[in-house]
Amino acid sequence: MRFHIEVKHPERCIGCYSCVYACSRHLFDTVDPTRVAVFVRVNKSLENPFSVTACRFCTKPECALACPQGALEVLPEGGVTLTPSKCEGCKNYDCIIACKLAALILDRRTKVPVICDRCGDCAKFCPHDVFRYEEMKT
């Protein structure tokens, strides 16, 4: 099952990292806030509200257009899918730099970008309705 997911109310974030932990559990069977496709970031001090960032599934994605290898394929519904074999060998990581949201990071183990697969776990485990999400019609 895949979901439309949107960071709708970042101001509601309480900093529990439930979304982040859920993401790394889903993608890699681990708890690792450095290998995720959703981000809770502290803005210099915990006095300030958290930033919550996730892929916005652009129809003309900055990341895909920046990739010289064509490793990121644009999906009809927006967002991208990765062909890891095409990605290997690139040391520039243009895709990571291109994303204005900083919603894409490099998996430090596999050295390829971590792509959201729309599982919806971030939204499901958020206790404060930061995300809006609904099932995608297939």
Next chain:
Amino acid sequence: MSSKLKRVLHVDLTKKESKAADRPELFDTYLGGASVAAKLLEEECPPKVDPFSPEAPIIFAIGPFIALLPSMTKTVSMFKSPLTGNLGESHCGGHLGTALRLAGIGALVFKGAADDPTVVLIEDSDVRIELASSLWGMSPLHVEKTLRHTDQDGIESVTSIGIAGENGVYYSGLITDRYHHFGRLGLGAIMGAKRLKAIRVHGTGDIAIQRPTEFKSFFEEIHHRVVQTEEMRKYHDLGTPLNVMMLNEMRSLPTKNFTRSTFEKAEGISGEHFLETLLERKITCPGCPVACIHLGGLRRAFSPEHELGRKEVFEEVELVPYNYEPIFALGSNLEVGDAPSVLSLIGQCERLGMDAIMTGSVLAWLTEAYEKDLVSREELDGLEPRWGDARTYLQIIERIAYVKNSLFKRLALGTWAAAQKYGGEDFAVSLGKNSPAGYATGYGFVIGTLVGARHSHLSNMGYSIDQKATTSTMSLEQIVENIAQQEDWLYVLYSLVGCYFARGVYDEETVLKALDLIGLPKTAGELRQLGNETFQRLYKFKVTEGFGLLREEIPKRLTEIETPFGKLDPNRLREMLQHYVKIRERQGLKLRREDEALAELLSPRGA
């Protein structure tokens, strides 16, 4: 990274060296948190050591479920308390525990003392011990902003002391990640003596999940219980300030230095009122979906010349965390009946880095001592403490933190020590030299706090047992038995290290299943034994350091206040203590010093 805890990081502040030791068996046997810290305290703390000497250790330990399961978030500290001259134990939330875990550290031990202000910076396995003169004298709130990186991957935490810790106030604490505290028993003063201003930990590691399919469905079940069921609702709605009205209605809200158990202005400082008028945000610890930390907006004019008669426009807003204990200590117990004033007093303790509960206790004793002419206006630097006068209390708190003169120096040692010098022992409300929390609920609270290894209301839930006892046929003996059982079990929870608020979710069955899922299978018997063993280890430490349970006095004031049981009878309190000692002695625990005769046990003294 390994899915299990194993590493103990030793930092020697004198030599400016650190050394990591991998001790998987320590964590496999003792799980983590309180049990590991108790073991390390036994190893690292020389008997009868001066708490301020370089040989006195500071120990931090985390638990095996941190970042893996909901609300398993905290860090336990152990040290020799300057306040009690005995066991120091304090727990704290925030990002610290998770940052340590992701840096691969299960426990952290500081020894030695630096000559100059120092900061310890931990980046995964890299440890730097650096000069930090520029941070000395700074509020912990500014230290947090100064030391935190921006946009770091992983989890980062900043812990620091304030002026009160630098100046050796016996009840100064640590502020972690701005809104969390190692508040109790004076860890701040110990850090100050070591000239250790702050600790930054940044962890970018990972925790592998074993048996992912089972684990995920188990996680989902726990998450659901934490978020969607009634078990923890009160903590995320009103938060613990819910207690203000609840306890007031039960005649259990300590007011005016424990002279009364109801406060006519309770509504003005109630959780409901804070929520409606001051609540700005809620935050939580990483890994806990509850958000029990409620932040109130403390509004102040920038400065008189900027007010222009329109204060509501030209004002600064500082977010101050509030919860029940500080509201009782700096509110009802001082007869301060409006929420903004209470918030300003809490904010003062935050900026200076002081334990709000003991600060309130000292102010309450002082106000009464001043009324009774035990201290003079001259000694008070011209200030006149009066019930409900928050403005004067703000100034007194500052003078205590800066240890202004001999009176303030004495006040900086806590309520018990102040009464030893100036008199008024009858109304110096302390138990085991610590200031009790805000529950005039009855026998269980007094006995529970007194017998608790760290003299906290969270040691054994005596106040909660009282509430059950008043609505059932539970006898005083049964209250005592419950207290002993609860403390043993809570040492299991504090070894894991679960948040106390989640104690309803993590029952024995749940804990056993969770341990099995992370590859640390235990039996129910083993768990219970661990809790009891840790309690015994800590009491052994206490007795060695001079604690004698049967020699402890219960201040007269605590037998004068009306509770749901009526006024507490000193003879019955004494009998309960004796019953407790019998229960523990049957378990083989030595509760008395060698020089204490058995006769003392048998001859009741005035409580």
